[in-house]
Amino acid sequence: xxxxxxxxxxxxxxxxxxxxxxxxxxxxxxxxxxxxxxxxxxxxxxxxxxxxxxxxxxxxxxxxxxxxxxxxxxxxxxxxxxxxxxxxxxxxxxxxxxxxxxxxxxxxxxxxxxxxxxxxxxxxxxxxxxxxxxxxxxxxxxxxxxxxxxxxxxxxxxxxxxxxxxxxxxxxxxxxxxxxxxxxxxxxxxxxxxxxxxxxxxxxxxxxxxxxxxxxxxxxxxxxxxxxxxxxxxxxxxxxxxxxxxxxxxxxxxxxxxxxxxxxxxxxx
Amino acid sequence: xxxxxxxxxxxxxxxxxxxxxxxxxxxxxxxxxxxxxxxxxxxxxxxxxxxxxxxxxxxxxxxxxxxxxxxxxxxxxxxxxxxxxxxxxxxxxxxxxxxxxxxxxxxxxxxxxxxxxxxxxxxxxxxxxxxxxxxxxxxxxxxxxxxxxxxxxxxxxxxxxxxxxxxxxxxxxxxxxxxxxxxxxxxxxxxxxxxxxxxxxxxxxxxxxxxxxxxxxxxxxxxxxxxxxxxxxxxxxxxxxxxxxxxxxxxxxxxxxxxxxxxxxxxxxxxxxxxxxxxxxxxxxxxxxxxxxxxxxxxxxxxxxxxxxxxxxxxxxxxxxxxxxxxxxxxxxxxxxxxxxx
Numbered sequence: 001x002x003x004x005x006x007x008x009x010x011x012x013x014x015x016x017x018x019x020x021x022x023x024x025x026x027x028x029x030x031x032x033x034x035x036x037x038x039x040x041x042x043x044x045x046x047x048x049x050x051x052x053x054x055x056x057x058x059x060x061x062x063x064x065x066x067x068x069x070x071x072x073x074x075x076x077x078x079x080x081x082x083x084x085x086x087x088x089x090x091x092x093x094x095x096x097x098x099x100x101x102x103x104x105x106x107x108x109x110x111x112x113x114x115x116x117x118x119x120x121x122x123x124x125x126x127x128x129x130x131x132x133x134x135x136x137x138x139x140x141x142x143x144x145x146x147x148x149x150x151x152x153x154x155x156x157x158x159x160x161x162x163x164x165x166x167x168x169x170x171x172x173x174x175x176x177x178x179x180x181x182x183x184x185x186x187x188x189x190x191x192x193x194x195x196x197x198x199x200x201x202x203x204x205x206x207x208x209x210x211x212x213x214x215x216x217x218x219x220x221x222x223x224x225x226x227x228x229x230x231x232x233x234x235x236x237x238x239x240x241x242x243x244x245x246x247x248x249x250x251x252x253x254x255x256x257x258x259x260x261x262x263x264x265x266x267x268x269x
Numbered sequence: 270x271x272x273x274x275x276x277x278x279x280x281x282x283x284x285x286x287x288x289x290x291x292x293x294x295x296x297x298x299x300x301x302x303x304x305x306x307x308x309x310x311x312x313x314x315x316x317x318x319x320x321x322x323x324x325x326x327x328x329x330x331x332x333x334x335x336x337x338x339x340x341x342x343x344x345x346x347x348x349x350x351x352x353x354x355x356x357x358x359x360x361x362x363x364x365x366x367x368x369x370x371x372x373x374x375x376x377x378x379x380x381x382x383x384x385x386x387x388x389x390x391x392x393x394x395x396x397x398x399x400x401x402x403x404x405x406x407x408x409x410x411x412x413x414x415x416x417x418x419x420x421x422x423x424x425x426x427x428x429x430x431x432x433x434x435x436x437x438x439x440x441x442x443x444x445x446x447x448x449x450x451x452x453x454x455x456x457x458x459x460x461x462x463x464x465x466x467x468x469x470x471x472x473x474x475x476x477x478x479x480x481x482x483x484x485x486x487x488x489x490x491x492x493x494x495x496x497x498x499x500x501x502x503x504x505x506x507x508x509x510x511x512x513x514x515x516x517x518x519x520x521x522x523x524x525x526x527x528x529x530x531x532x533x534x535x536x537x538x539x540x541x542x543x544x545x546x547x548x549x550x551x552x553x554x555x556x557x558x559x560x561x562x563x564x565x566x567x568x569x570x571x572x573x574x575x576x577x578x579x580x581x582x583x584x585x586x587x588x589x590x591x592x593x594x595x596x597x598x599x600x601x602x603x604x605x606x607x608x609x610x611x
């Protein structure tokens with residue numbers, strides 16, 4: 001494709017996976033204790049989508065990458081300080097909750113509206129990327145609804161590879177049951193791709209790209225519009241941490257032979 | 270009164286999956302728990318006759334189908350259209366489906382067309398005071414919620430492994446075939462096949478009784494100052510072959526591969542369990558050389574009996590999370606385990 005792609009990556013932010021999470025109930029429903037104080041990262045699967053988008057854009061001249069994020073803008077700004085150094089993109093910020101307890105449908109409407117409002121977006125060249133699930137709500141449903149609202153019916157989830165063929169069509173690998181990939185041929189954009197881990201490592205920090213990105217990111221954050229999520233669609237009856245603490249029996253004084261015998265007996269039980 | 274539609278995909282052999290049969294049992298129980306509820310089964314595939322016979326005696330009041338070559342392979346556009354047609358025909362207020370790759374891909378989009386709410390990865394569906402309640406996980410299996418919705422239609426995609434599959438006798442039933450309106454635009458996407466990762470043998474077995482997880486410790490330097498990748502690979506694969514278990518890996522070990530470092534050659538991102546990997550369901554799990562806290566633990570949420578072999582007795586992963594922690598050299602232990610397995 002001579003003019004490249006317009007790639008919109010939908011990406012939320014989530015608490016750093018190393019943090020301990022505790023649910024609390026507030027006036028707006030369930031939330032995380034000290035949610036605004038928890039260090040945040042770009043959602044891991046969405047981050048993979050961003051790296052894949054940047055890689056694709058680099059190899060298709062004329063392409064451009066937007067990152068659309070519905071998050072509290074103060075937290076998003078913190079995350080951008082790191083992510084902006086990874087790959088070039090333009091931020092479209094929506095100010096709203098990054099909570100996992102929001103409704104996927106409401107989130108999809110807000111994201112789709114934001115995408116529709118991107119100036120100069122060529123819908124015929126559009127690829128909507130995102131994580132196939134998030135590490136917060138984990139619905140795996142939002143991108144499909146974004147695609148529906150945008151009128152895109154070529155959709156793929158659990159994507160690990162997107163290969164551009166010589167005729168401009170796509171060869172796409174999606175994860176399916178049993179540790180294998182479903183292989184599809186797609187005529188080209190527009191399409192929606194929910195990424196699994198992809199094939200690319202996390203890019204190293206590049207301060208120059210960071211400085212370049214941040215020039216546009218700060219105004220985008222300042223101008224972030226409220227996402228306008230009404231909430232209340234889901235009635236939460238109970239939200240809790242499952243009791244998972246086990247009494248671990250630590251065995252230090254057995255030989256490898258004795259341990260192996262125990263393990264084999266346990267496997268065969 | 271609720272009208273329940275259970276959507277099931279029919280595979281290339283005309284059969285239903287285990288996850289599909291679990292969903293049949295879930296729908297049957299739900300219909301029995303809701304006074305006055307009716308339920309229908311909606312089948313999608315090339316041909317649905319055999320699948321309809323398979324579940325003919327499940328108790329559903331009606332069997333609907335959208336069939337034809339266009340619906341043979343799982344594909345967003347055709348599956349979403351089929352789901353929409355079946356939902357409209359059945360006038361369903363509750364639409365259930367297994368949370369497999371086919372319906373996870375297509376059903377949220379169909380829900381949008383139907384003006385329906387959608388909840389996915391449902392672990393349980395219950396009825397209390399005449400209202401449907403569901404249980405699901407948030408934050409990668411770290412927080413559990415019981416929730417409900419008043420709006421209808423309501424789409425529920427149910428995770429596998431939470432209920433015994435329906436196992437009734439096959440029989441005969443009337444199948445109502447809905448007219449399939451195939452759009453030309455669907456052919457923009459063609460499913461061309463299934464491909465296994467580039468490894469020598471299949472090591473991911475979702476139905477295995479044991480999950481064996483290899484951590485990054487297998488690649489570290491051993492007491493002789495050298496790493497022993499070849500031996501590690503042999504020990505792991507030998508164990509997997511002998512026990513027919515499923516092989517998993519920690520994120521760190523998989524990522525060493527994508528960073529170009531020498532690693533175990535048969536591991537891919539598909540093996541990864543944890544925060545950004547899978548959360549498989551197996552009765553038993555054996556972790557070797559794994560380290561880490563929450564990101565790793567979420568991958569083990571649904572492993573019932575857990576044992577670990579690790580050199581560090583204070584490892585955050587094993588303490589409080591495994592039932593038994595053997596403080597030992599995994600090379601020595603697995604060498605002996607393989608010998609005993611013969």
